[in-house]
Amino acid sequence: MKAEGTMIKTEELQINIGPQHPSTHGVFRMLVTVDGETIVDLKPVFGYLHRNHEQIAEVNTYLQNMPYTDRLDYFNSMANNQAYAMAVEKLAEIEVPERAEYIRVIMVELTRILNHASALGFLINDMGAWQTPLAFGMREREKILDLFESTSGARLMCNYFRFGGVVRDLPPDFVPRLQSLLTGLPTFIDEFERMLRENEILRIRSEGIGVLPKEVAISYSVTGPVLRGSGIPYDIRKAEPYSIYDRFDFDVPIGTVGDVYDRFLVRIEEMRQSKRILEQALKQLPDAEGGHINPKARQNIRPPVGDAYTRIESPKGELGFYLVSDGGQTPYRYKVRAPSFINLTPLSDMCRGYKVADVVVILGSIDIVMGEVDR
Amino acid sequence: MADVINHVLNTMLGLNAPEWLIIFISNSIAVTLIFAIAPLQMLFMTYFERRAIARMQDRLGPNRVGPKGIFQPVADGVKMFTKEDIVPTAADKMVHLLAPCVVAAPVMFMFAVIPWGPGMYAVDLDTGLLFFFAISSVSAVGLMMAGWASYNKFALLGAMRAVAQMVSYEVPALISIAVIVMLTNSMSIVSIIEAQSGLFISQVDVAGIPDLGLGWFIFSPVGLLGFICFFIAALAEGERTPFDIPEADSEIVAGYMTEYSGMKFALFFLAQYLLNFLLCAITVITFFGGWQGPGISWLWSMAVSEANPAGNPIFNVLAGILGTFYFLAKTYFFFFVMIWIRGAFPRLRVDQLMGFGWKFVIPLTIVNIFSASLWIGWIRWELNPDLAFLSALGEPYSFARWGFAFVATLVMNVAAYTLMTRINRSPDETIDELVADQVFGAVTLR
Numbered sequence: 001m002k003a004e005g006t007m008i009k010t011e012e013l014q015i016n017i018g019p020q021h022p023s024t025h026g027v028f029r030m031l032v033t034v035d036g037e038t039i040v041d042l043k044p045v046f047g048y049l050h051r052n053h054e055q056i057a058e059v060n061t062y063l064q065n066m067p068y069t070d071r072l073d074y075f076n077s078m079a080n081n082q083a084y085a086m087a088v089e090k091l092a093e094i095e096v097p098e099r100a101e102y103i104r105v106i107m108v109e110l111t112r113i114l115n116h117a118s119a120l121g122f123l124i125n126d127m128g129a130w131q132t133p134l135a136f137g138m139r140e141r142e143k144i145l146d147l148f149e150s151t152s153g154a155r156l157m158c159n160y161f162r163f164g165g166v167v168r169d170l171p172p173d174f175v176p177r178l179q180s181l182l183t184g185l186p187t188f189i190d191e192f193e194r195m196l197r198e199n200e201i202l203r204i205r206s207e208g209i210g211v212l213p214k215e216v217a218i219s220y221s222v223t224g225p226v227l228r229g230s231g232i233p234y235d236i237r238k239a240e241p242y243s244i245y246d247r248f249d250f251d252v253p254i255g256t257v258g259d260v261y262d263r264f265l266v267r268i269e270e271m272r273q274s275k276r277i278l279e280q281a282l283k284q285l286p287d288a289e290g291g292h293i294n295p296k297a298r299q300n301i302r303p304p305v306g307d308a309y310t311r312i313e314s315p316k317g318e319l320g321f322y323l324v325s326d327g328g329q330t331p332y333r334y335k336v337r338a339p340s341f342i343n344l345t346p347l348s349d350m351c352r353g354y355k356v357a358d359v360v361v362i363l364g365s366i367d368i369v370m371g372e373v374d375r
Numbered sequence: 376m377a378d379v380i381n382h383v384l385n386t387m388l389g390l391n392a393p394e395w396l397i398i399f400i401s402n403s404i405a406v407t408l409i410f411a412i413a414p415l416q417m418l419f420m421t422y423f424e425r426r427a428i429a430r431m432q433d434r435l436g437p438n439r440v441g442p443k444g445i446f447q448p449v450a451d452g453v454k455m456f457t458k459e460d461i462v463p464t465a466a467d468k469m470v471h472l473l474a475p476c477v478v479a480a481p482v483m484f485m486f487a488v489i490p491w492g493p494g495m496y497a498v499d500l501d502t503g504l505l506f507f508f509a510i511s512s513v514s515a516v517g518l519m520m521a522g523w524a525s526y527n528k529f530a531l532l533g534a535m536r537a538v539a540q541m542v543s544y545e546v547p548a549l550i551s552i553a554v555i556v557m558l559t560n561s562m563s564i565v566s567i568i569e570a571q572s573g574l575f576i577s578q579v580d581v582a583g584i585p586d587l588g589l590g591w592f593i594f595s596p597v598g599l600l601g602f603i604c605f606f607i608a609a610l611a612e613g614e615r616t617p618f619d620i621p622e623a624d625s626e627i628v629a630g631y632m633t634e635y636s637g638m639k640f641a642l643f644f645l646a647q648y649l650l651n652f653l654l655c656a657i658t659v660i661t662f663f664g665g666w667q668g669p670g671i672s673w674l675w676s677m678a679v680s681e682a683n684p685a686g687n688p689i690f691n692v693l694a695g696i697l698g699t700f701y702f703l704a705k706t707y708f709f710f711f712v713m714i715w716i717r718g719a720f721p722r723l724r725v726d727q728l729m730g731f732g733w734k735f736v737i738p739l740t741i742v743n744i745f746s747a748s749l750w751i752g753w754i755r756w757e758l759n760p761d762l763a764f765l766s767a768l769g770e771p772y773s774f775a776r777w778g779f780a781f782v783a784t785l786v787m788n789v790a791a792y793t794l795m796t797r798i799n800r801s802p803d804e805t806i807d808e809l810v811a812d813q814v815f816g817a818v819t820l821r
Contacts, residue, residue, distance in 0.1 A: 015528045022628060037532075037725055128623055128722030130616060135432035201617050201720050204727055356532070357626045357724045 012040055015356075019048050023126045023360045026370025030347075030359065037355045042348040046341075049374035057334040062088050062163070063299045065334070070157040072336065073372040075115050078107040078148070079314040081161035086242065086310040087321035088163050092303035099291035100165035101244045106178070106281050107151075107160065108312070109274040113185070114144040115315035116225075116267040119367040120192060123264065126364035127205050133195060140188050143181055150174065164297025175282060182282075185275050193268050196261075206260040210350045210362035213258060220346040224317025224339050226366055229266045230258035236313040243312075247284065248277045260365040267367075302329055316340050316367055336375060340368040378494070379691050382679045387688075405497035409486045417648045418448035423707070424714050431718040458637035463526055466634065470524035475635065475642035477517030481510045482649045488564050489656055492666045492698025493675045494691065496565060503564035504556065507657060508549055511612070514646060515541045518621070518631050521643070525634035533630025536725055537621030540611055543732045544618075548608035550740035551601040554747040555592060555661045568665035572672060588667035596785035597747045600792070602662040604740045606709070609654040611732065614647060616717040620725050655709035656702070663705050666698030735795050742791035746784040753780035 018029035027048035033041040053072065057065045069084045070077035082104055089096060096104075121137025145155040150171050152160035160166055196202050212222070217230040227234055235252045237245040253269035255262025303325040311320035317339025324333035343366050350362050380401050384392045422437065422445060429436025437444035462471055488503040490496035500506050515538050522534020556562055559570040573590035592598030611618040622630035632643050659665055671694055676683070678690035723731065754777065 013528060015532075023626070124721055128616065128619065128626075129720060130428065130717050132428075132432050132718045135434065139433060199720070201723060205721060205724060355724055355726060357620075357623065357722075360626055 017359065018045075024363065025122070025368055026373075028363075028368070028370055028373070030363075032351075032356070032359065034356060037357075039351050039354055039356065039359060042351045042359065044344060044347050046344070046370070046373050049370045051375070053375035054334050054336060058331055061329050062301055062303070062331065065331070066161065067157065067159040070159055071371055072338065072375065073314070073316060073319075073340065073369045074156055075118065075369055076111045076315050077156060077158045078111040078160060079312065079319060081158065082108050082243075083310060083312045083314065083319045083321050085161040085163055086312065087308050087323045088301070088303070090308040090310055091306060091323050091325055092163065092301050094164045094297045094301075095294055096164055097291045097294055099169075099286045100293060102281050102285045103166050103170060103292060104161065105243060105245070105248075106278060106285075107148075107158075107166075109277050109281070110144050110147065110178075112274045112315040113271050114141040115367075116271050117141050117188075117192075119315075119364075120264060120267055123260075123361070123364040123367075124195075124202065126360045127202065129202075133192075136188070136192065136195075140185075143184075147174065147177060147181065150177070162293055162297070163299060163301060165291075165293030167293070169292040175285070178278070178282065182275055182278060186272075189268060189271050189275075193265075196264055196268075203261065205358075205361060206264060206365075208257070209260045209354060209358050210365060211257060211259045212346060212350050216346060216349060217258065220342070220349075222317070222343050222346060224314070224343060225263055225266045225270065226317065226343050228253065229255040229263035229365075231255055231262075236311055236318055240311075242310070248280050250274075250276050260361055263365045263367075300329070302327060307333075311337065314339055316369070316372070317343055336372075338372040338375060340366075340370075340372040341375075344368055344373060378679050379688050382686075382688055402497070405487075409483065409497060413483060413486050413649055414645065416652050417645050418452070420648050420652060420710060421448050421451070421644075423710070424717075427711060427714045428718050431715075452641070455638055455641040460637040460639060461634075463634050465526040467524040467526070470520050471634075472639070474517050474521035474524060475639045475646075477520060478514045479517075479642045479646040479649075481513040481517075482646045482653065484510050485653050486649075489653065489660070490565055490568060490665060491702055492695040493671060493678075494680065495666075495695050495699065499563055499565040502562045504552060504562045504567070504657075504661075507564070507653075508545065508552070511650065511653070512541065512545055514650070517646075521635070522631040525631070527634050529627040529629070530631050530633045532627050533621045533623075533633065536627075537614065537631060539725070540614070540618065540621060540728060543729060544608045544611035544736075547604050547732060547736040547740045548612060550737070551605040551608065551743060552657075552661060554597055554601045554740075554743055557744075557747050557751060558592060558597070564660055564665075568660055568667060571664040571667050586672040587669045588664065588671050589669070591662060591664040591667065593662045595750065596781060596788050597743060597750050598662050600739060600743045600746070600788040602658065604736050604743065605662070606658055606712075607736055608732075609658060610713065610716070611728065613651040613654045613713070615651060615713045617720045617722045618728055619717075619722055620728055623722060651710065651713060652706065655706045655713070658709055659702065659705040664701075665705075666702040668697070668701035671698055671701070734798075739791055739795055743788065746787045749787065750780050750784050753777075753783070 013034050015032045015034060016029060017032055018024040019027045024030070029045040029048065031043040031045060032039060053068070057068060060068065066081060066084060069080040072080045088094070117137040117140045118134075119137075121134035124133035125131060148158055148160075149155045151174060152158040152167070196206075212226065212230050214230050214232055217227050217232065222230075223234070231254050233252045233254045236242070237250075238252055250273045251269075253266050253273065255266050305325055305327045307322065307324040309320060309322045311318050313319075318337065319339055320337035322333070322335040322337070323331050326332040347363065347366065351359050354362070381392075381397050384390045384397065425447070426436040426444070437447035440446040440450045462468055485507055487497045488500055488507055490499075518537040518541075519534050522530045522532075522537070525531075555567060559567050561567060561570070571590045571592060572586050572588050574587060593602050610616075614621050622632060627633075632640055635643060674690050674694035674697060677686055678694050679686040679688050680691075
């Protein structure tokens with residue numbers, strides 16, 4: 001980095017990017033040591049948004065925690081709901097009816113599309129495109145949020161899942177609306193992909209930036225699109241199929257290099273695969289009236305003594321819930337394995353040697369939500 | 376301006392006013408107009424930018440204050456005035472205060488040499504272009520002052536970036552403008568515009584076709600490449616996307632403006648938008664004929680001017696209105712292009728910006744200088760005694776030589792462009808190969 005001899009003596013500078021900064025995606029601080037514009041070291045500091053999530057969950061009843069999980073990763077409340085509901089169902093041995101499983105899969109796959117659409121928009125925004133790609137992504141997200149609103153009554157904090165199913169059945173116009181959304185989706189995805197592949201500025205900003213080699217990714221136990229971008233075909237929907245994912249035919253996209261560009265492409269391809277899953281789920285959706293929840297399932301439960309860990313492939317990676325029950329109304333222990341938090345740990349390895357401008361892009365490519373990182 | 380006032384006061388009203396009074400009146404009017412029009416341009420530009428970019432992003436943009444939100448900039452101005460002026464405790468207070476003035480003042484100076492229409496200029500300096508660019512680089516000092524005085528690391532980084540960028544992009548900007556100086560033999564902005572009358576490419580009058588005012592330099596290969604290089608450099612000088620690195624909001628908050636609030640911030644903002652306007656204006660002046668356009672020369676031939684003191688001042692006004700319309704229409708078109716780019720592209724990184732400037736734009740502008748010499752050599756061969764015998768070949772050949780000059784410079788410039796794009800890309804790799812590199816391995820585990 002520094003040539004010896006005739007170079008003017010330079011001094012390293014420490015910069016605080018965050019906790020209040022336009023592109024740290026929340027209250028996140030990076031203590032960056034720079035030599036000119038080059039990153040020498042980076043120390044991620046988090047905890048500014050810590051709100052005692054796990055401890056509070058231990059004094060709430062099981063059902064009271066359901067809306068509370070919405071607040072973890074507020075982009076994907078449906079996925080959080082599913083992971084938690086599955087954990088409680090495993091603990092209390094509750095069965096989920098067929099139709100409810102399909103509704104759950106539809107909701108979570110829609111969540112994946114909206115998460116990736118907005119994450120990619122934010123990523124290009126971090127590269128300096130003035131909000132246009134973000135607006136494109138958000139426009140698609142709005143359509144999906146409208147569907148969520150018609151189903152669950154809320155756009156962001158859906159609180160839609162219950163133990164043994166979902167809180168209410170799909171509204172009558174849901175299926176045709178979803179179908180019309182799916183017909184428009186490929187155009188949007190293709191447009192987004194063209195915007196990346198045919199834009200030279202975007203490519204030189206993302207190719208070869210923030211490379212995360214396979215071995216490093218595994219040793220940090222990174223999951224989700226970041227891991228798959230590094231070339232490891234690990235997707236819990238395939239590796240350990242939960243719910244009814246073994247009935248669907250879909251592919252797991254992987255990258256080759258592990259740079260920002262690969263993560264970008266993986267997310268775009270995942271949106272396509274989610275669309276495939278949605279189409280199959282709509283075709284197979286059972287038509288049983290009232291089958292959206294197991295009628296025998298009590299909501300105010302006291303699960304037997306024991307523990308349960310379930311994990312799902314949330315849009316950001318492996319989202320796990322670990323619950324210990326002492327037979328009481330409230331969980332004895334409640335632990336969240338948050339993908340954003342664990343994916344964030346290799347940040348300093350990914351950033352070292354790149355420029356200041358790359359840091360925000362690399363951070364954006366990990367796709368974190370501080371609500372989940374700090375809990 | 377002085378001609379018209381002289382005509383109105385002395386010839387029409389018979390007041391017999393002395394010369395100093397006429398000069399005083401004309402200069403006062405010019406200065407007042409500049410100081411009134413410049414901020415108005417800025418107000419309109421912010422509104423225009425917000426509305427245009429909102430349209431690109433499927434939004435409405437400002438639409439509450441006044442019809443279609445046209446008074447939104449006024450409301451913003453009022454807000455800026457009433458905001459608290461925050462100076463960081465550790466800041467160098469004097470420099471912190473002076474920096475916005477040092478940035479904003481030169482930009483107002485630059486308006487002095489801009490002609491808005493035929494005869495509508497404050498001063499016609501013989502070194503107008505040089506003045507324009509010399510003054511524009513003064514603001515780099517102000518940016519560095521702002522960054523240094525703020526005692527903020529983001530501001531310092533932003534200022535360093537801004538100065539590095541402005542200094543390195545002034546080189547291609549000036550070299551591409553030098554081509555125009557070669558073509559016109561003048562640095563006076565007024566005579567550069569006047570040289571762009573006549574017909575496409577040649578600027579020569581052909582019998583039977585009236586002066587359409589379309590002899591813009593953009594229609595020649597030399598002018599085209601010069602324009603491309605100059606506009607890229609102008610984007611960098613004006614800190615516009617994709618070169619808005621000094622104030623990259625997603626990286627270094629607001630760059631050198633981070634620690635400024637209220638009217639001081641507004642001054643930076645004003646300076647930046649006016650600089651953008653002026654850069655668009657100088658693009659239009661040097662490559663797109665400024666106020667030249669169909670009808671101007673016809674109106675101007677009947678107006679009061681040095682060549683025609685007995686003209687009618689009404690035609691001065693008409694020619695002025697039409698010329699200003701052409702000038703502003705072209706200028707705002709280029710400002711729209713700037714907005715368009717902002718709405719579409721992400722920004723480059725600072726090292727990529729430097730590489731692009733020094734490895735791509737500057738070599739191209741230097742090749743363009745050679746093309747320009749070739750072009751001038753061919754179109755002015757009658758001035759060369761060694762080639763004088765060719766003039767004997769007659770009129771058809773004088774058109775053929777334009778054609779030859781056109782083709783030769785076009786080939787030279789296109790070859791240079793292709794070569795530079797090849798050199799600057801990693802060896803043995805085309806865009807398609809790069810795309811093909813990054814294909815998915817779709818894996819099915821079960």
